[in-house]
Amino acid sequence: MRYDAVFKKFVILNLVDTVAYELSEPFIVQNKAYYFDSLDLSNRTICLFLYPDSLKLFGHKIGYYVNDVLMEKLKKFGNLQTELYVLYFWGSWCSPCLKNLSEIVSLERRLNVANSKIKFISIKVILNKDNREYHLPDYNAKLKFSFEIEEFVDKFMLDKNRSFCKGLNCYFFPTAVLVAGNGRIMQRINNDYEKLRGLLE
Numbered sequence: 001m002r003y004d005a006v007f008k009k010f011v012i013l014n015l016v017d018t019v020a021y022e023l024s025e026p027f028i029v030q031n032k033a034y035y036f037d038s039l040d041l042s043n044r045t046i047c048l049f050l051y052p053d054s055l056k057l058f059g060h061k062i063g064y065y066v067n068d069v070l071m072e073k074l075k076k077f078g079n080l081q082t083e084l085y086v087l088y089f090w091g092s093w094c095s096p097c098l099k100n101l102s103e104i105v106s107l108e109r110r111l112n113v114a115n116s117k118i119k120f121i122s123i124k125v126i127l128n129k130d131n132r133e134y135h136l137p138d139y140n141a142k143l144k145f146s147f148e149i150e151e152f153v154d155k156f157m158l159d160k161n162r163s164f165c166k167g168l169n170c171y172f173f174p175t176a177v178l179v180a181g182n183g184r185i186m187q188r189i190n191n192d193y194e195k196l197r198g199l200l201e
Contacts, residue, residue: 026051028063056183060169065183070167074121074179083117084186085179086200089170091125097174100193104174107197118200123164125173 026033034048051057056065066074074085088104090097108120164170168177168185176196178187189196 026057028061031063033057033063060167060185062185062188064185066179066185067167070164071179071183073164077121078119078181079116081116082119083181084119085181086111086118086120086196087123087164087168087177087179088120088174089123089125089165089168089177090174094173096191100174103193103197107193107200111200125165125170 026035028034029048033051035051037047037049039046057063058065058067065071074087075082078085088108090101090104092098108122111118111120170177172190174191176187176189177185178189178199180186187199189199
């Protein structure tokens, strides 16, 4: 990457990796946001405008900020000392979600007790349109929930109309979204308990 002082633009040379952004939305590169300006295929370069740090980008991607409505809901679960919210999206109809449920419960217990700066929020997603609970029959017959798991399940935030799912673009479960205390999305983890644990412990 080089900076063009004349045009006040950053230029990325020899771009190889595919960036999963629409051209109309900002790119996040090395924790900075840039707008697409132009593309030169002959020299394999793209030109981007630097997005001012003073302005927040709202959306669902890493580096963006959670919208104000969702952030206000999150703050009700935390306090002034909360530096990180761990949003764990799951469903009783989702077999991968149930597979690691006991480990997730243990992690949630350790984080919420040992470190008040991290707040773990369980968000249970309702699958069907009439907002009724749906459980996976095979797992219900075989799975014996411990008292701790039952207590964890009872304390979830119910996402009936999927406002959190839509706001954070969560359509694969289980998904953990790490949101900083200022609302910035730091990480997204799909169905990888070990990665989540490694980041938080």
